[in-house]
Amino acid sequence: MAKTEYRVIGTRPIRPDGYGKVTGRDQYAADVILPGMLYAKILRSPHPHAIIKKIDVSKALAHPSVLAVCTGEDFPHISSSAKIDTGEESIDARHMTALAMAAGKVVYKGQAVAAVACASFAEAEEALKLIEVEYEPLPVVDDIEAAMREDAPLIHGDMYTVSLSGSGSRPSNIASHVSYEGGDVEAGFAEADVIVEREFRTRMVHQGYIEPQSATVWAHPDGRMTVWTSTQGAWQIRSQMATIFQVPVGRIRVIPMEIGGGFGGKFTPYVAPVAAVLSRKTGRPVKATMKRSEVFQATGPGSAAIIRVKMGAKKDGTLVAAKAFLAYDAGAFPGSPVGSACVIGFSPYKIPNFKIDGYDVVTNHPRVKAYRAPGGTPVGMAVETVIDELAERLGMDPIDFRMKNAVEPGDRMINEVQYNSIGFKQVLEAVKSHPHYSAPLEGQHVGRGVACGFWPNGGGTSTVHLSFNGDGTVNLIEGSTDIGGSRASMAMIVAEELGIDVEDVRPFVADTDTLGYNDGTGGSRVTYSTGVAVYRACQDAIQKLKARAAVLLEVDEGSVEFSDGVFRAGGKEIRTKEVIAKLNKTGGPFESVGVSGRLGRAPSFSASLVDVAVDPETGKVQIKRWTQFQDVGKAIHPSYAEGQLQGGAVQGIGWGLSEEYVFRDGHMLNPSFLDYRMPTALDVPMIDTVLIEVPASDGPYGVRGVGEASIVPPPAALANAIYRAVGVRMTELPMSPERVWRAVAAKAAAEGGEVAHGKAG
Amino acid sequence: MKVQAKVNGIELEFLAEPRQTLLEVLREELRLTGTKEGCSNGNCGACTIIMNGRPVNSCLILAVQADGQEIQTIEGLASGTALHPLQQAFLEEAALQCGFCTPGFLMASKALLGKIPEPTEDEVRHHLAGNLCRCTGYDKIVRAVMKAAERMRAARAEEEVSA
């Protein structure tokens, strides 16, 4: 793994599944069409918080178009509060079922209450009108502060605040409290020459995957069921379905279709359980696909947050203390990423004295899910703008300030976990030496901002198989759903290790019946963990191929050497492809298996550098130039590594400037792409990328996880740029035109002057 | 109702209910599932097809409105197994990650290049603003469209020379 020159790694071949994607041939979940298939439509609660007094499905059942009806009564009652690891988080099994369908009570608007199956989607939509539900509305808890008040209406009467020191004594909407302490934070602040303290508010956002959730389920007479679905984790869907239906996992086969985006939001079966109930009742396959408004209101968005940060530094720039309060909105059931957020925000810096408190708070909003570096973007906004302000007050360059406090290998995170090989300083150096950093900035109301980010990246377990064809090609069977082009990278590893052409490697994503266990595609783990599994499978294959080469070369097995795709012994040689093609002659077929697990971390640091022009009359922020930096360890396929940086940056831009759930009394007012404003091609410039390669401690080629760190810094970088453009420190996300305009106007009023005129740029 | 339309160069006759969108009929009746549904109300462009040379959101067109019209979907972009320069450029430039928005972008881009054969970056972004992508950040998509435009320009120039 010490080589730095590779034949295939680092090149840019066309991805093997590319042809299917550009011709529309590849099958996504909603493309599944099966004989006798029925369509499900789900009736959803119009109330954010209510008791279900009565559901009358008799008229629907009697209607000739309705073949089956489903309510919460059709799901097994789960009494224990056993937590299930979904691969991304752990969730109470009862809550998992409630996310599929409510029973007794609804806790967010849009929660599923009943469903029908008909021969067409139109008939199903009509049939829903025949179901009568009687609700008793309850008081709505619509925001974090309201939820945390002592006298707040309780969403779950049996929920007590859990912390590492025990459980609270009174029921609460605060599901858990995490805390981190080190040194003596008050003594630390006493040493500070400059202190900055600010409060931030960020709004709920959605992952915004363009493909709505969809699943088709076919229950078989023998008690098994097959699920075709859009998911990041087939094995995770399998275990959750097994929990919901209280059956052994082997009874459920999950076939992951091509997936139209996930970003953390497709690890939960939102519609598959309902389709399963309806399929069991009818014996036919049932397809359930969400409409976009259902995706917004009834899947798992990213948390809103209230964050207070106080940081202090000495006049030479050394950070001495940090204190923070983080409260994250979990939605209707516990499980926001506040625990991660506490760690992520401060991870890049050495801080000797700290006290960080995080609160997971339930509200009558859809239950949140992971959204790319979960928890990281809001806390990144807070910490990276406070850091920017500290540097400014000390008259220090923002990169120099960070460099002074940057963590290095061997340093510890606030949870005491030690950094192995990391590249934060290298990222900072890359930013400072980049032409963008010192390019002249011309025009009125323009500013440049920088911010950094971090993601520890996951490890987990992957299983892969290699099998070999009579034409010398290799099949790679893996279990990681391909959401970013990972199939290509995995094929490239096989090509590199075996010394064959990447076109001779054919990767497939298998299902839960045809391959051993795999953790999900997420947490920035695939390139790393599946990469390790692929690498190990290749080493196994090389050993076995050596024996076969020996037969063909007519030498002793022990004398065969392998390098660069050639087996050599006794002055003779033979290429890998030929050995593979002749397996049946030298002893018959074999397979190689690779498994990865128990891997050390391969964390990533990132940075966003942005130039903006702000129109003070409208508050509109125009992005003039963007450069995104990240330590990727080793870019297996640079185009797809760049794609992760660019995609994460633009999601961060949306989070920073325009995306938010607008709630009134628990109702989302903007559940469509028209009013939930994601960036279009017109909103962003080219996103230049810089891939820094500091090899990770473990893993082939020094590769790191790559998908998530890019979404953490963009809002803070934009805020820091806006400050330099118009002199206002933004503390709310998104920094919509209205909010920016108000901040500019308030500043002008405070200074007794008029709002500056003139076009930006 | 009976609808007659030329779909990907082939004259077709199919049945559609008055309430059905063209998107639904393409996918469910004609089994052309390459065109995708992302939002059902014309805000994401995943359902973009070309009707009489213009890009349209098929989720906003009733199937019966396609009567007598000429329609091209993603399935008709390649010539047999020969990829269109846009498809080839998207692959080379890695202008897709999950691929869900890709058919819509390809059709919108084809319509754009039919109208403006050598667009500037701004023109590309402007004309593709109705197509949402969540994975790529648009950078590589814009580059791919410009690359395809350049190749098509060069191919036309070569044809003119040899003509």
Added chain:
Amino acid sequence: MARVVIPGAMRAAAGGQAVVEVEGSRLKQVIENLCRRHPDLRPLILDEDGSLHHHLAVFVDGVEVRAGAGLFAEVESDSEVILAPALSGG
């Protein structure tokens, strides 16, 4: 003897200590020995059914083990075991 790092919120239950040296070749043994020495830690570390509390992350030599081998994770004589609040991913 493995070094077990105790997070701030649990130190009171560990007699005020930030680090405790504990024997054991599997995490299960290490936790058992730790809880025997500091019984107040038991309900904070283990659920009623004896599995690791879902609010806890456990790192053995930098690797988070709860999602993998969990209590059966191997522990070397010079290993560092860090107890910390749980994290998540996307």
